[in-house]
Amino acid sequence: MTGENISTKQLLGTVLAVQANFYRVQMDEVEGVRSSGVQAFRSSEEQRKNQEEKNFSPAPCSLPPAPILLCTRRTRLKKIGQQVMVGDRVIVEEADWAGGRGAVSDVLPRHSQLNRPAIANVNQILLVFAVADPPLEPIQLSRFLIKAESTGVDVLLCLNKCDLVSLEEKQQISDRLLAWGYQPLFISVQNSINIDQIAEYLQDKITVIAGPSGVGKSSLINSLIPDINLRVGEVSGKLARGRHTTRHVELFEMPTGGLLADTPGFNQPDLDCSPEELIHYFPEARVRLATAHCRFSDCIHKDEPDCAVSGDWERYQHYLEFLDDALAHQNQTNQQADPESNLKLISKGKGQSQYEPKLESKKYRRISRKTQLQDLQELYRESED
Ligand SMILES: Nc1nc2c(ncn2[C@@H]2O[C@H](COP(=O)(O)OP(=O)(O)OP(=O)(O)O)[C@@H](O)[C@H]2O)c(=O)[nH]1
Numbered sequence: 447m448t449g450e451n452i453s454t455k456q457l458l459g460t461v462l463a464v465q466a467n468f469y470r471v472q473m474d475e476v477e478g479v480r481s482s483g484v485q486a487f488r489s490s491e492e493q494r495k496n497q498e499e500k501n502f503s504p505a506p507c508s509l510p511p512a513p514i515l516l517c518t519r520r521t522r523l524k525k526i527g528q529q530v531m532v533g534d535r536v537i538v539e540e541a542d543w544a545g546g547r548g549a550v551s552d553v554l555p556r557h558s559q560l561n562r563p564a565i566a567n568v569n570q571i572l573l574v575f576a577v578a579d580p581p582l583e584p585i586q587l588s589r590f591l592i593k594a595e596s597t598g599v600d601v602l603l604c605l606n607k608c609d610l611v612s613l614e615e616k617q618q619i620s621d622r623l624l625a626w627g628y629q630p631l632f633i634s635v636q637n638s639i640n641i642d643q644i645a646e647y648l649q650d651k652i653t654v655i656a657g658p659s660g661v662g663k664s665s666l667i668n669s670l671i672p673d674i675n676l677r678v679g680e681v682s683g684k685l686a687r688g689r690h691t692t693r694h695v696e697l698f699e700m701p702t703g704g705l706l707a708d709t710p711g712f713n714q715p716d717l718d719c720s721p722e723e724l725i726h727y728f729p730e731a732r733v734r735l736a737t738a739h740c741r742f743s744d745c746i747h748k749d750e751p752d753c754a755v756s757g758d759w760e761r762y763q764h765y766l767e768f769l770d771d772a773l774a775h776q777n778q779t780n781q782q783a784d785p786e787s788n789l790k791l792i793s794k795g796k797g798q799s800q801y802e803p804k805l806e807s808k809k810y811r812r813i814s815r816k817t818q819l820q821d822l823q824e825l826y827r828e829s830e831d
């Protein structure tokens with residue numbers, strides 16, 4: 447990463463979208479006139495500190511959008527192989543404010559980088575689920591949470607459609623999720639409940655929104671950014687969105703400050719983490735591991751003796767299920783790395799692993815439902831293209 451010498455006169459901005467060989471860059475404040483990008487609308491350091499303390503932050507208000515320049519990338523960056531990503535903080539030269547053009551000359555170091563969607567400097571993932579319609583499926587929620595935790599960025603959980611359940615039901619859900627280590631924010635896009643609070647959480651941050659289909663993500667984005675024009679509840683709109691965004695990632699500016707990216711077509715996240723790291727994506731297990739140790743240093747917390755993790759906590763069953771996925775994924779990766787081998791490495795726990803012969807031919811392997819479903823989805827997508 448380059449960009450060590452940033453002079454105060456240099457123009458900085460945030461890449462909102464990459465279109466062919468152009469970069470749409472939201473520019474920071476210039477000479478106290480123009481508003482800034484990620485750190486939008488901060489006039490002083492004092493204000494910044496105040497707003498970081500969420501409890502005392504002022505209610506967000508609408509502000510004029512920051513200027514956007516359509517930029518090329520300097521040849522020097524191409525030569526050194528410096529990629530420019532959505533979310534990147536960049537130095538812009540030759541700003542032509544009237545013509546709306548400029549050139550990206552450097553990229554500042556990234557503090558985070560997501561791969562799917564490919565966005566740099568993401569501060570948090572806003573995970574949206576519904577309390578009902580579609581029903582809240584604990585294992586699905588768990589899977590999304592694990593996927594989100596595995597990115598290393600902060601996770602914010604919000605539960606939409608709270609208009610559909612009673613206070614008691616909300617309390618039950620809340621208690622249950624607290625035991626998982628999460629404090630959900632209940633919202634209703636339909637009844638405008640707690641939408642301002644979401645806007646506050648998103649202020650001055652780069653947030654990626656994720657969640658299963660039908661929970662109200664488009665509705666939420668529409669209410670946060672009224673002019674975004676997403677088509678809510680339209681089948682054609684959803685398909686267009688789904689296909690569109692696998693190739694195209696974009697950050698949208700919130701009128702109250704902050705940038706938001708959508709992740710359509712992200713219904714069943716793949717858990718591709720290693721079996722060893724999986725446990726660390728469960729906050730309730732992290733607490734256990736902070737106070738006790740397993741007997742084996744490479745314990746995978748399955749059926750090893752003296753394991754600090756295994757036991758009586760609700761999501762332990764989820765852990766075991768995801769562990770099987772992670773082990774299967776690891777085997778697959780190992781086999782790909784050594785396709786000639788007719789042995790595969792099986793983890794036996796207790797710090798042991800063992801080679802077993804691979805099955806001779808595909809006919810012995812039952813096609814999993816998941817694979818079948820994926821095949822169907824592929825076919826469906828192809829027929830749509
Ligand atoms: N009762 C209730 N319904 C809501 C609420 N928010 C959204 N809906 C409805 O839920 C349905 C799905 O909303 P969408 O915004 O399309 O959901 P989505 O998460 O974007 O779905 P995908 O596009 O499939 O990813 C729509 O019919 C919305 O009108 C809410 O707060 N309460």
Ligand SMILES: [Zn+2]
Pocket residue numbers: 740741745746747748750752753754755756
């Ligand atoms: Zn253990």
